[in-house]
Amino acid sequence: MEEKYESLITGIIEQGYGLVDDFLPAPFVAQIRTYLLAQKAQSKFKTAGIGQQAAQHTTIRNDQILWIEPHSPETLEARYQQALMGFLHYLNHSCYTGLRSAEMHYAFYDIGSFYKMHVDRFQHDSRRQFSAIFYLNENWADTDGGELLxxxxxxxxxxxxxxxGRxxxxxxxxxxxxxxxxKRARLSITAWMLK
Ligand SMILES: O=C(O)CCC(=O)C(=O)O
Ligand SMILES: [Fe+2]
Structure with missing residues (x-):
């Protein structure tokens, strides 16, 4: 993982964002995607809100989310948390970032869903230091839209x-x-590393 962590850090420093493909192996990505869809089928996702009160503003965003509990007992979630925490500790050791924990949720953007231009930090809470998104969409085509801008x-x-895997x-x-x-359902895990 170290090479991937290094390349992410270089990207953040030099261009403002880091990107790696195949962050975790394709079979794992397929499994956690299937798990996400099973949770969705059981109606566990909720329309996402804005700000710490999570008021719904569907003109700003209209995706659906499901929070993942810290130290998840679900093996797939634990594996992702391990990879993310590995990166968090790597950042702390190499860049003195002083990160302490992470919070994360699944996101499901149905066809036509979007999230307008924003920054990820709350007005009265500056703990969010880094945003990290892991995508779960096999065979995504250029014509499918849904890009992160x-x-x-x-x-x-x-x-x-x-x-x-991105x-x-x-x-x-x-x-x-x-x-x-x-233009088709878009699945991901969004995480924030907190101070
Ligand atoms: O899914 C993405 O590409 C970005 C999601 C996002 O910006 C957020 O949840 O704050
Ligand atoms: Fe965001």
Missing amino acids: LQLPNGQEVKIAPKA FVCFRSHELPHAVLPA
Whole structure:
């Protein structure tokens, strides 16, 4: 994993975001995707909100989410948490980031769902330091939309397709970003590393 962690950090420092493909092996991605869909089928997802009161503003975002509990007893979730915490500890050792924990949820963007331009930090809570998104969508085509749109510090915009196994990370308070409307269901795990 170290090479992947290094490449993520270099990306964050040099261009404002890090991206690696095959963050975890494809069979794992397929399994956790199936698990997500099973949770969805059991109506465990809720329409996402905005801010700490989680008020619903479906003109800003209309995805559905399911929080993953810390230290999950579910093996698949524990494996993802292990990989993410590995990165968190690597960041602390190499960049003195002082991160303590992570919070994360599954996200399900149904056809037509989006999340308008925003930053990930709450107004009165600055604990969120890094945002990290792991995508679970096999055979995502350019025509499927649903890209993550990043507004980079240099003024450029980049569009990132939510392809299975892809992991993207950036500083939560620095980088405005949006999710463009998806033309097919778009599945992911979003995490925040907290101070
Ligand atoms: O799924 C993505 O690509 C980004 C999600 C996001 O910005 C968020 O949940 O805050
Ligand atoms: Fe976000």
